[in-house]
Structure formats: structure tokens, C-alpha cells
Amino acid sequence: MKPQVITLHINGRTHNIALSPNLTLLTVLRDLGYTDVKCGCEKGDCGACAILLNGVAVNSCLVLAWQADEGEIITAAGLGTIENPHPLQTAFSDAGAIQCGYCTPGMIISAKSLLDQKPHPTEAEIRDAISGNLCRCTGYAQIVQAIQSAAEKMADGGEG
Amino acid sequence: MQSEIELYRPQDLAEALTLLNQLGLDGKLLGGGTNIVSELRDGHHTGKSLIDLSRVKELRGINLQDGYIVIGGGTTITDLIDHPLICTHAGILLESARLFANPLVRNRATVAGNLTDASPAADTAPPLLALNAEVQLMSQSETRWLKLEDFITGVRKTLLQPGELMSAIRWPVPSDRSAGAYTKVGLRKADAISVLSVAVLLEIDATGMCKQAGIALGAVAPLPFRVHVAETLLIGKELKPELIAEASHLAAEACRPIDDIRGTAAYRKRITAVIVRRLLTKILEALK
Amino acid sequence: MKYQVKPLPPVDLPVLRTVGKPLRKVDAMGKAVGATVYAGDFSMPQMLLGKVFRSKHSSAHITRLDVSKARALTGVACVITGFDVPNARLVSDMPGQTGQKQRTGSDVPVLASQQVRFYGEPIALVAAETQEILDKALSLIEIDYEPLPGVYDPQEAIKPGAPVVTPPDNIVARWKIRKGNLESGFEQADLIVENTFRLPYQEHAYLEPEAGVAWMDERNVITIRVSTQVIEHFRTIARAVGVPQNKIHIQGTMVGGGFGGKEDITLEIYLALLAKHTGRPVRMVYTREESFLAHSKRHPYVIKHRTGVKKNGLITASKVEMISDSGAYPYLSPYVLLYTTVMAPGPYRIDNVHVDALSVATNNPFTSAFRGFGGPQACFAYEQQMDDIARQLHLDPLEVRKVNYLRTGDCTATGQGIESAAWLEETATRAMAALGEQRPDHGPVKIGQGFSSYFQSYGRITWLHDTSQSWVGLELDSTVTVRAGVPDLGAGQANSLCQIAAEALGVPLERVTIYSTDSALTPLSGTSTATRQLYMSGNATLMAANTVRKVLLSRASKYFEEEIEALDIADGKAFIKNDPSQTLDLVDLAKMCASEGIHLSNLALFKAPFTDPINPETGQGQVWPDFTFGSFAVEVAVDTETGEVTILKAAACHDIGRAINWASAEGQIIGGGMQGLGYSLMENMVVKEGVIQTPSLSEYLIPTSMDYPDIQAIILESGTGVGPYGAKGIGEPSLTPAAPAVASAIANAIGVSIHEIPITPEKVLAALDQSNKL
Structure with a gap:
């Protein structure tokens, strides 16, 4: 299937990106540079890739990026910084x-x-x-x- | 290798059913995705068209209607845990939901997904079986209700037809004189696949006789199932230790378990007798 | 309380300002906010992705390997097979190994080309532009196998006629200990106790699967940014790739868990080959399933004990035989076997000891380092043996141990004297006391308590002549820089060095920055293995920092016109001890030194004791610098109808000499203990004909937050270790005693002991059935 442009709001930034439908949110987040989202198993067994998607904690390896279209995503790096930690x-x-x-x-x-x-x-x-x-x-x-x-x-x- | 797929994202139920109708045999439903998305990595669904139901709001919700608890197929396991109707009227389902995988998975996984996946160890199946649940299957042309017991037919086999989705699950509100108990045996206290799960729901009449009985087992046969021989034994009788022992024995005899990495068939059979006895005893004490 | 807590001897520890405090580790906040960059997080321009093509057989000839279709695929940058790199072998030295017959090293072909010896053995490497192309290319590799008979049981592998995994035979290592007169020892005995113990694989299951990025620069230097415990592998990689050693540059990253699994070379050799062959940056990241296939496991063992004892429990003779499964290639099996051999008799004073140990090749997954390095297997066996001796003599388990516990001044089975404190009864009674009163049984649920004691080395084998270097410098703004090639596995390896430098130079911890784990740019500090970094690099850092401190005090003594001994440094100021109002800011002191050409940095080299190898016939001689001693206690509930075991309480008491960071030390004790609890009950790697049946974290289970109670960490500080400030090591020792303590508690609960872990519910029921029959 052809890539489609989807919109992801991540840690307060907005990305419009063309993606194939088979990519997981984990892969896309890491490719966009949100490498604080870790890959540990890609099966939902470990929780290293957990993010908040529209306020709900989910394994980003079990969500397709298209499913998160228009979604609000917060990663651990979006909660705080070294100077101003959560x-x-x-x-x-x-x-x-x-x-x-x-x-x-x-x-x-x-x-x-x-x-x-x-x-x-x-x-x-x-x-x-x-x-x-x-x-x-x-x-x-x-x-x-x-x-x-x-x-x-x-x-x-x-x-x- | 990552599967090549088509992905459709219907906004409502009508659109989902239309798509499902159009796609026919190639159409595969994507609920919470907790099984399917990880399988894509291994190429399991190459060439399939996935219909993502996560935007279909009609499929989500928990209500009391005409003496039934009705839940939408897209209701997540977390939704169950948080809902007062489930807490009040389906303690055994609540307990199974609390022990379902882990919170991150529970936030995505749906009841319909768990049932249509039809794993022998599906966590929500034994409590829903014991509750006499029915499932609603919907296609563009037809809506039908089936007993959950009839719906699952084997290892990952169900009566879901191409063009159909599981839109709802319902069960009659148990009477005030009923009590349930649930146990999941796993090799870990969280995020474990069942070695055995047992859900029991009994209704006792005013004279102390067992009026209705639901005893359902998971992970000890090709499919989760009701142990009717044991249920029949109990009905019309007073629950006593000897009767409980006999029912437990019948439950164990009804198992058709396999050896796998989580346990041997012999072990599963053996603990089935123990757990069924304990749950019946627990209910007996609760009803006293 | 079951036992009287044994009082500690008086200890006079110096008062310190920074060392010992539970300070926030220097690496913590970066990790908390997700700013720390791990090996798989790194990208380069024009970067390719790499992947390994692996064997689908445990034992087979490769009769045909055709990669032409994969090579021809658009977007594939290169495909490398063993035919392209015939000399690429991983060889490491094994001085002192007694395995005779020319088997001098762990000689592993980087890529198998003729024969595969284990399931998952690497056969080809591919680099491609995208993940999609990479996956496609792997599917286009054509291979035919002719299956060969395999051998999957070490006991079978040593029988005549067994298939030979690697020539000349399947015995990859052999050690023995001969001390005293065994026969007369058994003659003196009132009772002889014999048991056989079986120990399983254990998977490291670090959360970060192996990952790295490599590139070749304009000087033909191949830089590899990789998650590794050992940056010194650059030498082995250079040899295998065929380039000079100064052309391989390892930039270690923060390691997302190692536990010994990133001690051997992982994917850095593949990255080096792919970067060299393509001339482009290449990234490789294992999936979880590939990680299971690609790295070592803890060794399965069968250990037999035959012990002669007097009626009071005194051991008169100990004969131990063991066999470990090395898998298809030796890797560190000979070393691991040595550890198990020397620790086999336990922390007990025994005059007559024989140990015979074999490590045997099979076509199973290969085995190598895992936290404890052969110690946990030894400990399970000797402690269960002690419990059985107590049972047979109708004595209390502690009474039997007390009669035999090693004390300072005693010798181990290899004749090595114990010079530091050996607080065994002290730790055992404290760990048991922490459990409190035992709960009563509840119907079919039986409650039991048990404990184990252990000794475990820290620091490498002394005949390996281990050294570590560290550089400490004071900057002109009075911040401190430490440079040391220490890979940080998360245990606080780097932070400890910072805390030591902060202590010695009198600056707050946040004023210290460490540059670490770079084979070219930081002084080599040796491996983050063998519980050696605090001991080795801690001492090197303390030496370097103290040299700088001396320089500073010497200049300050001129300024104050006071003797050096009258001065101290704290909070960034030098001052007169008797008159602390008289201060000199370190910034000013540093400026004075700089303007006068006084060197404000130092590179120190710390040497462990250098010894000759042990006698190959008797095993006599020194093996390690020193030992850590401690005990672990557990209360369990055993459901005698389902066989399920629940740990109700757990406590670990260790003499760690001196805590450098209190919270880190607790973290090691609790975290290592948890791995030990998982090893004892839950972690079950199923292998059939060499194929792992549990290659994921939903099949190979490790403990979650719900499984076990918090382990109470009881830290004792004797100040007698050979590390900085009298510290001992705790990284590996923390795991060692957990499994036998669990087994003891279970035996105490149900009256039957189980000599094989993991103690699954089915094993519990089988043991109960067996005892009911008797």
C-alpha cells in the first residue's frame, strides 16, 4: 500500500510524514529521533517502548503509526529535561x-x-x-x- | 520479514462493515493490535487488508440493558477493570482482567480481540463462559447472537464468517443469590500466559440447593470450555465437600491438555482438580 | 528469632565526606530524561543497516551456499560469507588452561562456511540501504545443509564414539584440585553424604539487545560504537579483520545491561567487517529473538558431592566431580569451570579435598560468562550438600556450617590464604534475623525458612596479571576530569570513580566529569567483568587522584607555611585542619600551580597481585586477589497441592568492605539477588536438540515487579577488602547465594529437598510424590 501522510504530535512538536501502513509507532518514533523510546522485544513483553498516546500508556511496538494519526504522543523525554526534570x-x-x-x-x-x-x-x-x-x-x-x-x-x- | 499490508481506518461502524463486506476473505480485523501488530514483523499477514477498529466508537462501552450487561467488542481490558457494572456484576471477569497480561497491553487489548483470537488460554473466555455470555456478530447484512460456548470451535477457530465482526458481548445479570470465583495459574504473578484458568459461577436457591452452575476451564484443552458434567452434578444438590470433590474430579477428567513449555498435560490435569475444588469450596464458604 | 546475631568485631573506618554516601549517580538524570544515547540510537549519514544470516541446524555440513541473488538485489551494499574472510577467527588466549591437546584458545570462525555446530551460528553478513531490502536479501540467500549427527548431552559427548564437535575431542577444559589425603579423610568420617545437583541454563535477558554502529574514516580507522563490557576486544577484532590494532577504535556506550552477556565479542566484529567492505557506516541491532540465539548462556552443570563428616558436622573429606556444557565453542568455559572448581568446596575449611572438573562441547547453545561466573552453580551444590549433612546428622544447618566456616587466616582448597574478613556467621545470622518469626502453615500451604552462605572472588584470576589505568586531572575552574576506559553497565562503575576522585580532591561530586569507555582516547582500564572495576579502576583512580592531591597540598603548604599533614581539602578549598577559617580556593591553588608549571594531572596504573598459574596436577596456588563473603535468607510458602512456591521474605547480608555509593551497593545486592531468585524458581530455558524453545520474553520468563518481595539489603563494612578504602566487590556475589537459600527454605517447608533448579511447581509435586511413596 502506498505511503500516506499522517500527523503526529510528539512532545509538543508536530510532524507530517508519509509512511507505509505496516510501520509500528515505535519504529517511526525512533526514526524521527525520539530514541528515548527504547526497543526491547517488539512484542509487548517488556514495556521499554511505552509512551502516552492520547494520555494512555501503551507499548508503541504494538501500535501502527497510522493508528496514531492525529494523536498526541508523549515520551519520557517529553516529560522533562535535565534542567527541568519531572x-x-x-x-x-x-x-x-x-x-x-x-x-x-x-x-x-x-x-x-x-x-x-x-x-x-x-x-x-x-x-x-x-x-x-x-x-x-x-x-x-x-x-x-x-x-x-x-x-x-x-x-x-x-x-x- | 515485515508484512506488506493494506490498512483501512474506518471512522464508524457502518464504514467498517462496508469495508469488511468489500474485502471479503482478505479482510482482517485489527482491534487492539496486541497480537497482530507484532506478528506483522514475521510476515504473518502479508497480502492482508487490515481494518483498524480503534476509531469505531460504537464498539466501545459497557451498559446495562434489559437484564443484560452488554459490552462493545472494542471495549478494552482496562475499561472492564475501571467499570462499576463489571465490578458489581462480573467479579470473575474483573479478576481475569486484572491478571490479563500487563497494564500496557490491557490499555489496548479488546474483549472481542481476545475472544476472536480464540487462544486456548484466552483470559476473558473462562469467566465469560461461566457467565453464560453471548456474542454478537455483525455483518453488513445481518446481526446474530451466538452463545460464546458455540462461537469458539477449536485452537484459533471460531464461527466468525468473512464480512463479520464481533460487535458486542452480553450476559444476563447474575442473580443476587449467585457467587463466583476465579483463579489463574501462571508461571509468573504478572504478565503470564495461563497454565490453567478456572472461572466458577454458582446460583444457590433459598433452600440451599444449587440452582445454576457455570464451571469453565482455560488452557487445558484446544479451546476454553464449560464442564457440563460437573455442572449437572451440582444442580439441584446441596454443595458439600464430597460433592465438590466429585465435581472437581469430573472437571479434571474433562480436560484434554497438552505438554508445552509452560507445563505438562499431567500437571494441568492434576491442578485442575485442585483449583476447581478450591473455588467451589470458596463459594460454599462465601454463601454461608 | 531463630539464631543469636553474632556481634561484629570492632572496625575503625575512616570518616569520609563523599565516599559511602547514597549520592545521585552521575549517569542517572541523563537516563531518567531519556537523553542518554545508547548504541542502537546512533545514526550516521549514508548509514547502511546490517544483519546476520544464521544456521537453521544444530549440526550440519553446508553443502551449498549461494548468495548471488542477494548480492544482485538493488540496495544491497554487500554480502560477506566465510569464503570472503577465511582468516576471520576469534581467538583469545587462555594462559594456564589445562585442556592439553593444543586447544589453547577460544577459536571461533566469525562465519561458518563448511560446517555449522549450533543453531543460529552466523553464516553470512548483509548490509543494505533499508530494513526492507535487508530482509529481502536474507530471504534470497540459498543454502543446503547435510545434517550431521549432533550431541546434546555432555555426559554422552564424552563417551567413545560420540560425534566430535570441534577436534580433537569434546573435552574443552579440565581442572583438578588435590589437597590433603582424601582416603584418610573419609576414614575419619562418621558419615558419608552423597548427592548430585543439576543446574540449568540462564539467559542474561538484558533489556537492551546487542547493538552498534561502525564506520571507516579517512585514515582507514574503523570506529565501532557498541554496547560492550570489553573495549579491549579491539585487538581480537583487528586480527580477525586483518588490520593493525591501532586502526580499530571502540567507542563504548552506556550498556543497557550486560551481566556477562556482552563480555564476549557480540556484533562488533560483524560491524567492522561490513564497514570495511562497504566503506560506509553500518548499524546493526539484534531483535530479541536474535539476541537469544546470538549470545552465550550460563553453563548447565551436573555436580556430584561426596562428603565425609564427623558427628558434630566437621567435614573430614570432600570429593566433588562436575561436568559443564560448553556448547559448540569454548568461549570462556575453561575459566568459568576454574571458578566452579575452586569454589566447589564452599567457604569451608577442609583439609582433604579432591575436585575433578570437565567442560564438554555439545551442539547446544554456547555458554560463557554470566554474573557469578560458575560461582552460583558451585554455591547451589555446596550449600544444599551442607543442608543435607545437617539433616542426616540431625543438626541445625547453622551449627554444621559454624563448625566448618572459613576464617581469616585459613586456606581455600587451592591453598590460598584468606587475608580479609570472612564474616560468614555474622552475615548468616543477620540475614535470618531479618526474616523475623516464621509464619504458620495454612492448610496445604507450608511455610519454611532457609539460608545459604557463600564466598565469591572479585578481581580477575591473578595469573592473568591484571592492570587498570585511570587519569585524574584538576581543571583551572577546580572541576575534576577522570579519564578511564571503564565500560559502565549501569552498576555505577563510572560513578564510583567520580565519587572516589571527589573524595580525594575535596570537590562535590557534581564537579567531577568522567570520560570513559573509549579504546583509543581513554586510558585502558580493563574489562567490566569479574567484579573488578571498583577494585582495579577504583584503586587506579584513587592513586591518580591522591597524586594530584599531594601536588595540591604541597603547593598549599608553601602558601600557608604549614606542613602538608596539617592541611586538608574539602568543598573546593584547601584549609588548615586546626584553623579551618584559613582557606585557599582550589581555583586559586590551581592557577598558582599552572603558572608555576606544576602538573595537575596524573595517569596511574594499578596492578593486581601477579602470580604464577596454579599447579595443573594439584590445583594449588593463588587464584584471585580476595573474596567477598555473605549470606542470603528466604521465607517461602509452598502450595503442596499445586507445587507453586511464593517467596514471602528475602534478606541478603554481605560484607562489602566499604560502600562507595550506598544506594548503588544496595542496588547491586537487590538486583543481583532478584536475578538469583529468578534463577531458582522461574527462569527456564528449554532447549531441544540444540534449539532454544523459549526465545522471547514471553516464553523465557524473568521476574516482574509482582513476583518477589523486596530483598532486604544488609550491608556490612569490614574495611578489609583490597579495593579503594577497603572495599570488596559485590556485583557478582550478590547473585550467588540466592538459589540455594530458596531451595533450603522449600526443603524446610515440605521436608524434601530438590536438587535441581529451577524449582518449578511440577518439580515440587514430583518431590512430594516421591517422599510420600517412601
Whole structure:
């Protein structure tokens, strides 16, 4: 099938690009330079490619780019920068929740999605929310702590 | 190798049905995409026309209508978890939804996709079977309801005809005197494919007799199925440990499991008896 | 509480300002905001994409290989087969290997051209303009195989007449230890206990599949930007590609998880060949399925213990035999086997020891380094053996161990003296205490607690004569630069060096920047393997930083007119210890030095102890610089009807000498422990006739956030290690004791021990059935 021009709004930028229908959103995002979206399995088994699509956390490897036409996409890099990080990014950095860092962007997206819906999650809710994001380095303890601590900070009036 | 596909993105149900009608045998539905999109990488759907249903709003929703809970086929697993009607009237479906893959997948995967995929381990099938669910199949020319039990016919085989999509799923609201229980046995506590899943729904009448029974098993046969012999045994009787033991035994005998990387047939059969017994016992205690 | 916690001996640790603190790692925020660039994220102008064509047989002759159609396809830049690069072999030295018969190295053809020996063996390389063309080109490669008999069981592979995988025979390594008099040891015994233990494959399952980009520049230098634990592979690559060593330049990236799986050469050799043959940049990224096929696994072992004990538990003799499956090519199997051999008797003082070890070639997936490097297999066997001894003697597991635990001053089975603290009872009693009271059984669900103790080396084998270099410099604005060729796997390898430099030079951590992991531009610091970077490069960095510190203090002493000993540096200022109001800003001090031509940087080389190889007949001699000691405790619930095991609590207590970054040390203990828990219960790689049946993360399961409870990390600091500030290593040791602790707890719960991991529900039920029959 011929490529068609689709529109993606990514981290506040708009891209109009001609794409074949068989390309996944993951491939397209990475080709556009959003390499903070990581590829770990291309099957939805690991969560490294998680993004927010119209506010919903999804594996970008399981979405065709055409399906995201006109969609609002936020990646981990769209949540904050080194100078102005999101509270989750600060908490992950300070809690020792980051080792190799490859799962981190996807993990932070799942955490963001959780806190959007449940600003005061229990530990069980946090563990469930990140259960599709595999981490091979940390054993998860410090990640769970980081999300708890970010939730507390955000509840105390920090930015969300 | 990445599949070469045609992709259509209908805006509403009518457009989807028209496309489906036009494309005939080549038409393949793309729901949440959690199976199909990853299969494209291996060339599984080369030459197919995929119809993306994600924009078809009519297919999404959960309602109470004429004594039935009716859900749109495009309802996601996450939609189930969040919905009060499901929490109130379909505890066993809720539990299966909570243990379905992982949140990222649940946000995309749809109930119709899970049922039409017809994996022996389809997570929503056992609870929906136990709830006596029916599925609505719609084509441009016809709309029909089938019992879910009849709809799935084998490993990845269903009665869905070319030109049809699963537009809705419904089940009668269980009576106040009913209780359900669900267990999924997997090799991991999250994001696991079932080694066995069991959903049980019983209705007990005012005299303490079992009035209706639904016992459904997943991942222990070519398709998820109801164990009618065990259900029949229970109906009209008072639930007691000996009866429960016998029903559990019948359930295990009804399995036709295979050996695979997740477990042997013998293991599946053995734990089926254990889990069915435990669930019936749990219900017995809940109804006391 | 089950055991009295053993008090620690007094330790006098120096008070430090930066070292030890749980500071934010220098690499953390970049990763959190997605700014860190990994190997597969990098693009070059005119870049091609590369892919490997792999064998679909475990053992076969290649009777025909025709790549002409692939070559002719428009958009294909090159196709390389083994016939194009006949001399491309990966050979690495193995000094001291006892495998006789000329098998001196891990000699692997880069591309198989005559015969394939394992499923997935590389046969051809393709570079093309797009992914689509690349996939098409691979499908156009024509190949015919003539299947050969394969061998898939090491026990079968050593029988006469078995198919030979690589000549001259299937025994790729052999080690032995002969200490004391085994016969008389057994004669003194009141009881002899014999058991056989079986250990499985384990897959690294790092989240980042192998990736890299390579290009050749105008000087014919091939630069390879790759995710690797070992930038020193540039030498092996140069040899295989046929270029001088100074024409291969490895730019390591942040590694998205290694755990030993990126210790051997992965795809950098293919990238080098493709870049050389096309003259264009080439990127190659493995899919998850290809990653499963392409890199090594942890070695399966069968280990047999025969132990003689007195009635009080004292071990009088220990005989251990083992066989490991090396797969089709040796890679690091001889080294891994040495580790298992030397650690086989456990952290116990035993006068009479025999160990006989074999590593055997098969047509299975090849095996090599994985966190613990043969230690976890040894530990599972010796700790389960200790438990069985306790059971048979009706003694408590701790009592039996206490009688035998190694102490400082004792010798290992190879006669190496233990010089650092050996806190075994200290760690075991703390780990068990952390579990608290055991919960009661609940119907068919039985509860049990168990623990294991271990010792594990850190630092490489001492007869490999390991060195590491690090360069530390003070800039004129008083920031600090560290240059060290350290690959950072995420364990904080680079950050630790920064924290050490910050401590020595008295600047805040955020004032330190490290340039690392570049084979041409940073001093070579050796491999990020063998739990050696903190020990080796930490010491080198401390040496370099202290040299700069001395220079600064010496100039400051002139300024203050005080002795050097009276001065200190902190918070970016030199000052007089007795009168801290008198300060000299480091910026001013640096300017003084610069204007006077005083060198403000230093390149230091740290040498590990250099020893001769162990005696090949007796195994006697020093093997490693030192050991880490610790214990792991677990409480489990076992469902005796379904066989499911739930870990309720887990605690790990290790003496890590000194924590350089407290949060990082905890991260290692928890993360390594989690890999060990997965190894014990869940991770199940199914291999049939050499073919992996579980090549994805939905089939080969690793723990999710829901599976196990947080591991309580209990850090002890004896200050007695040979690393900087008395640190020991914890990267690998963290994993080693987890599996036997789980097995012990299960045995404690159900009264039957299971000597094979992973302990799947079916194995639990089989063990219960067996014991019910008896």
C-alpha cells in the first residue's frame, strides 16, 4: 500500500510524514529521533517502548503509526529535561532506581500514567502499574520507592 | 520479514462493515493490535487488508440493558477493570482482567480481540463462559447472537464468517443469590500466559440447593470450555465437600491438555482438580 | 528469632565526606530524561543497516551456499560469507588452561562456511540501504545443509564414539584440585553424604539487545560504537579483520545491561567487517529473538558431592566431580569451570579435598560468562550438600556450617590464604534475623525458612596479571576530569570513580566529569567483568587522584607555611585542619600551580597481585586477589497441592568492605539477588536438540515487579577488602547465594529437598510424590 501522510504530535512538536501502513509507532518514533523510546522485544513483553498516546500508556511496538494519526504522543523525554526534570525523573535519579537505564523511559511512562489516575497509589498499585515494564538490573525495590516518593512530592504541590 | 499490508481506518461502524463486506476473505480485523501488530514483523499477514477498529466508537462501552450487561467488542481490558457494572456484576471477569497480561497491553487489548483470537488460554473466555455470555456478530447484512460456548470451535477457530465482526458481548445479570470465583495459574504473578484458568459461577436457591452452575476451564484443552458434567452434578444438590470433590474430579477428567513449555498435560490435569475444588469450596464458604 | 546475631568485631573506618554516601549517580538524570544515547540510537549519514544470516541446524555440513541473488538485489551494499574472510577467527588466549591437546584458545570462525555446530551460528553478513531490502536479501540467500549427527548431552559427548564437535575431542577444559589425603579423610568420617545437583541454563535477558554502529574514516580507522563490557576486544577484532590494532577504535556506550552477556565479542566484529567492505557506516541491532540465539548462556552443570563428616558436622573429606556444557565453542568455559572448581568446596575449611572438573562441547547453545561466573552453580551444590549433612546428622544447618566456616587466616582448597574478613556467621545470622518469626502453615500451604552462605572472588584470576589505568586531572575552574576506559553497565562503575576522585580532591561530586569507555582516547582500564572495576579502576583512580592531591597540598603548604599533614581539602578549598577559617580556593591553588608549571594531572596504573598459574596436577596456588563473603535468607510458602512456591521474605547480608555509593551497593545486592531468585524458581530455558524453545520474553520468563518481595539489603563494612578504602566487590556475589537459600527454605517447608533448579511447581509435586511413596 502506498505511503500516506499522517500527523503526529510528539512532545509538543508536530510532524507530517508519509509512511507505509505496516510501520509500528515505535519504529517511526525512533526514526524521527525520539530514541528515548527504547526497543526491547517488539512484542509487548517488556514495556521499554511505552509512551502516552492520547494520555494512555501503551507499548508503541504494538501500535501502527497510522493508528496514531492525529494523536498526541508523549515520551519520557517529553516529560522533562535535565534542567527541568519531572518529579518522577528526579525521584528515579535520587532513589537509585536507575541502573542500566534502558527500561527507565518506559518505566517512567507507566508511573506517570498511574499517578495521573491515582495520585496516592498503594505499593500494590505501583507494582501492578509497572508489571509490564521489565527491569533486569534493579530488582524493582528502588523503582517502587522512587514512584512513592514522587507521588508524595507531587501531592505536596510539586508539578505534575 | 515485515508484512506488506493494506490498512483501512474506518471512522464508524457502518464504514467498517462496508469495508469488511468489500474485502471479503482478505479482510482482517485489527482491534487492539496486541497480537497482530507484532506478528506483522514475521510476515504473518502479508497480502492482508487490515481494518483498524480503534476509531469505531460504537464498539466501545459497557451498559446495562434489559437484564443484560452488554459490552462493545472494542471495549478494552482496562475499561472492564475501571467499570462499576463489571465490578458489581462480573467479579470473575474483573479478576481475569486484572491478571490479563500487563497494564500496557490491557490499555489496548479488546474483549472481542481476545475472544476472536480464540487462544486456548484466552483470559476473558473462562469467566465469560461461566457467565453464560453471548456474542454478537455483525455483518453488513445481518446481526446474530451466538452463545460464546458455540462461537469458539477449536485452537484459533471460531464461527466468525468473512464480512463479520464481533460487535458486542452480553450476559444476563447474575442473580443476587449467585457467587463466583476465579483463579489463574501462571508461571509468573504478572504478565503470564495461563497454565490453567478456572472461572466458577454458582446460583444457590433459598433452600440451599444449587440452582445454576457455570464451571469453565482455560488452557487445558484446544479451546476454553464449560464442564457440563460437573455442572449437572451440582444442580439441584446441596454443595458439600464430597460433592465438590466429585465435581472437581469430573472437571479434571474433562480436560484434554497438552505438554508445552509452560507445563505438562499431567500437571494441568492434576491442578485442575485442585483449583476447581478450591473455588467451589470458596463459594460454599462465601454463601454461608 | 531463630539464631543469636553474632556481634561484629570492632572496625575503625575512616570518616569520609563523599565516599559511602547514597549520592545521585552521575549517569542517572541523563537516563531518567531519556537523553542518554545508547548504541542502537546512533545514526550516521549514508548509514547502511546490517544483519546476520544464521544456521537453521544444530549440526550440519553446508553443502551449498549461494548468495548471488542477494548480492544482485538493488540496495544491497554487500554480502560477506566465510569464503570472503577465511582468516576471520576469534581467538583469545587462555594462559594456564589445562585442556592439553593444543586447544589453547577460544577459536571461533566469525562465519561458518563448511560446517555449522549450533543453531543460529552466523553464516553470512548483509548490509543494505533499508530494513526492507535487508530482509529481502536474507530471504534470497540459498543454502543446503547435510545434517550431521549432533550431541546434546555432555555426559554422552564424552563417551567413545560420540560425534566430535570441534577436534580433537569434546573435552574443552579440565581442572583438578588435590589437597590433603582424601582416603584418610573419609576414614575419619562418621558419615558419608552423597548427592548430585543439576543446574540449568540462564539467559542474561538484558533489556537492551546487542547493538552498534561502525564506520571507516579517512585514515582507514574503523570506529565501532557498541554496547560492550570489553573495549579491549579491539585487538581480537583487528586480527580477525586483518588490520593493525591501532586502526580499530571502540567507542563504548552506556550498556543497557550486560551481566556477562556482552563480555564476549557480540556484533562488533560483524560491524567492522561490513564497514570495511562497504566503506560506509553500518548499524546493526539484534531483535530479541536474535539476541537469544546470538549470545552465550550460563553453563548447565551436573555436580556430584561426596562428603565425609564427623558427628558434630566437621567435614573430614570432600570429593566433588562436575561436568559443564560448553556448547559448540569454548568461549570462556575453561575459566568459568576454574571458578566452579575452586569454589566447589564452599567457604569451608577442609583439609582433604579432591575436585575433578570437565567442560564438554555439545551442539547446544554456547555458554560463557554470566554474573557469578560458575560461582552460583558451585554455591547451589555446596550449600544444599551442607543442608543435607545437617539433616542426616540431625543438626541445625547453622551449627554444621559454624563448625566448618572459613576464617581469616585459613586456606581455600587451592591453598590460598584468606587475608580479609570472612564474616560468614555474622552475615548468616543477620540475614535470618531479618526474616523475623516464621509464619504458620495454612492448610496445604507450608511455610519454611532457609539460608545459604557463600564466598565469591572479585578481581580477575591473578595469573592473568591484571592492570587498570585511570587519569585524574584538576581543571583551572577546580572541576575534576577522570579519564578511564571503564565500560559502565549501569552498576555505577563510572560513578564510583567520580565519587572516589571527589573524595580525594575535596570537590562535590557534581564537579567531577568522567570520560570513559573509549579504546583509543581513554586510558585502558580493563574489562567490566569479574567484579573488578571498583577494585582495579577504583584503586587506579584513587592513586591518580591522591597524586594530584599531594601536588595540591604541597603547593598549599608553601602558601600557608604549614606542613602538608596539617592541611586538608574539602568543598573546593584547601584549609588548615586546626584553623579551618584559613582557606585557599582550589581555583586559586590551581592557577598558582599552572603558572608555576606544576602538573595537575596524573595517569596511574594499578596492578593486581601477579602470580604464577596454579599447579595443573594439584590445583594449588593463588587464584584471585580476595573474596567477598555473605549470606542470603528466604521465607517461602509452598502450595503442596499445586507445587507453586511464593517467596514471602528475602534478606541478603554481605560484607562489602566499604560502600562507595550506598544506594548503588544496595542496588547491586537487590538486583543481583532478584536475578538469583529468578534463577531458582522461574527462569527456564528449554532447549531441544540444540534449539532454544523459549526465545522471547514471553516464553523465557524473568521476574516482574509482582513476583518477589523486596530483598532486604544488609550491608556490612569490614574495611578489609583490597579495593579503594577497603572495599570488596559485590556485583557478582550478590547473585550467588540466592538459589540455594530458596531451595533450603522449600526443603524446610515440605521436608524434601530438590536438587535441581529451577524449582518449578511440577518439580515440587514430583518431590512430594516421591517422599510420600517412601
